[in-house]
């Protein structure tokens with residue numbers, strides 16, 4: 001579905017990240033994303049970071065031309081969006097532990113508000129923590145981890161997750177964040193015998209499962225994903241190792 | 255017993271549905287997935303001599319009845335495409351789609367596709383939004399004839415030419431392919447189109463123009479195949495807006511011996527081939543068609 005929406009409110013989450021709220025009459029599930037057109041620059045994928053009836057939001061980290069331009073948008077400005085795309089998280093898999101790393105926290109937030117499950121937000125420093133206010137309101141427990149120890153647990157998301165899993169019972173881990181974090185989350189879940197659902201990222205053009213540019217092995221990240229469970233992740237030989245550029249050439253991570 | 259088996263000249267397919275160029279055919283594993291989900295063959299993404307990133311985003315949008323896209327032929331280039339072919343070719347029939355600026359480009363690319371094990375090459379003479387390629391070379395019968403002749407003498411596998419509907423001389427172009435020894439024509443590619451966003455007051459696509467595909471183009475495609483059947487003797491492969499067995503049957507009755515499906519892999523899903531195969535068999539059974547050849551062209555008197 002394509003639509004033009006009007007921004008109702010812009011919230012500064014931290015020094016480089018803003019949330020844009022708008023009314024959008026579309027059914028969206030936690031974990032889905034939209035394609036956002038920034039006229040004159042680009043069209044880019046953005047997770048839906050909030051779902052409150054008609055009201056939806058996206059939470060954007062300014063890292064390049066399009067996202068910096070988007071940060072100039074104000075209440076009253078209009079955005080052309082299309083979607084929602086992707087499969088979303090399955091919240092019915094028993095006791096959940098939900099993890100957001102960096103701006104990946106945007107993607108998991110609707111799952112936190114819908115399930116109220118235990119949540120970890122991980123970031124580089126206390127300055128990079130986002131959406132902790134929303135999470136604190138809905139999650140049964142909220143734990144923060146920072147790489148430099150400036151807030152909460154001193155260490156990364158996977159280390160904190162291991163600690164929590166040792167203390168309590170979880171059936172499934174839901175996570176979105178940088179691919180290295182997800183790779184180690186996957187390894188840890190395998191080792192601990194817990195199911196997981198990880199939201200992956202790839203270069204996207206159509207977002208609708210048509211153009212094939214986002215494929216990992218035989219799966220379209222935009223349509224068959226972006227959320228993949230343990231069983232599917234095991235078949236993705238490119239997960240954690242490589243992605244593809246705009247031409248479709250394989251680019252190794254390390 | 256009805257059979258879905260069909261022959262496109264010297265190529266025999268177990269099933270008549272083929273994945274159209276540009277959808278789920280950029281990587282080896284995705285082509286294998288489509289073969290396993292019921293396609294009789296897969297046409298690769300159109301590949302050129304050099305890696306190409308295509309047009310900038312936005313290059314795609316949904317519209318009523320389909321999609322408008324201006325991907326701009328993104329592809330990793332013929333050299334790297336070897337890796338994808340190595341994965342796909344052992345699993346099924348793969349047709350190598352290629353694009354170039356003239357006879358030399360096409361001949362070189364076709365030779366490589368033959369080396370990689372393609373069962374045929376499909377010449378993209380029809381993309382509506384790539385400067386210097388596609389439709390720009392495919393609407394000139396003399397150029398089409400030169401390209402097809404050059405490729406015919408460069409390879410020994412069958413040569414298919416994919417035609418654009420964006421012309422009033424479709425029959426002449428089809429004849430140019432046939433005269434040059436082309437083994438089949440594929441019709442149609444997308445229709446040149448544009449989308450404007452009123453609230454923003456600008457064309458949506460970065461390239462401004464794109465190509466319309468999906469259900470909306472089906473009647474245009476069926477007409478094109480019907481027209482071509484009246485002038486050509488070589489096999490015709492129908493493509494454009496096929497979503498279910500009825501759509502496929504229309505193309506076959508207009509004169510196609512096989513068909514391709516693109517957009518419906520998005521709108522319906524990757525199981526679209528299995529559904530079409532099942533529906534087509536049931537229809538043929540009920541209406542007394544024992545083979546695709548029996549049904550081909552019946553709409554002509």
Ligand SMILES: Cc1cc2nc3c(=O)[nH]c(=O)nc-3n(C[C@H](O)[C@H](O)[C@H](O)COP(=O)(O)OP(=O)(O)OC[C@H]3O[C@@H](n4cnc5c(N)ncnc54)[C@H](O)[C@@H]3O)c2cc1C
Pocket residue numbers: 033042043044045046047048049058059060061062063064065066067068103106107200201202203204205226311
């Ligand atoms: C499913 C999905 C959900 C996302 N959700 C969010 C979110 O909620 N919040 C957020 O801040 N970011 C999100 N991103 C990342 C975001 O799309 C990119 O950061 C953004 O496109 C960068 O654009 P730019 O022009 O500012 O940067 P550029 O300088 O153009 O690019 C910087 C990097 O961003 C990535 N990128 C650029 N264009 C695309 C594209 N079309 N598809 C995928 N990646 C691209 C590339 O890795 C590139 O190297 C998501 C990405 C995906 C695939």
Ligand SMILES: Cc1cc2nc3c(=O)[nH]c(=O)nc-3n(C[C@H](O)[C@H](O)[C@H](O)COP(=O)(O)O)c2cc1C
Pocket residue numbers: 210211274275276277299300321323325327351378381416442443444466467468469471493494495496514515516517518
């Ligand atoms: C996203 C997209 C990419 C395409 N890329 C190519 C291509 O690379 N080469 C080509 O010959 N046709 C390409 N096409 C055209 C299709 O192969 C097909 O001819 C057209 O879409 C009509 O069929 P359909 O309605 O079943 O999609 C593309 C179509 C779409 C939608």
Ligand code: FES
Pocket residue numbers: 203204205206207208209210211212213214215220221222223
């Ligand atoms: S972005 Fe086009 S198939 Fe995923």
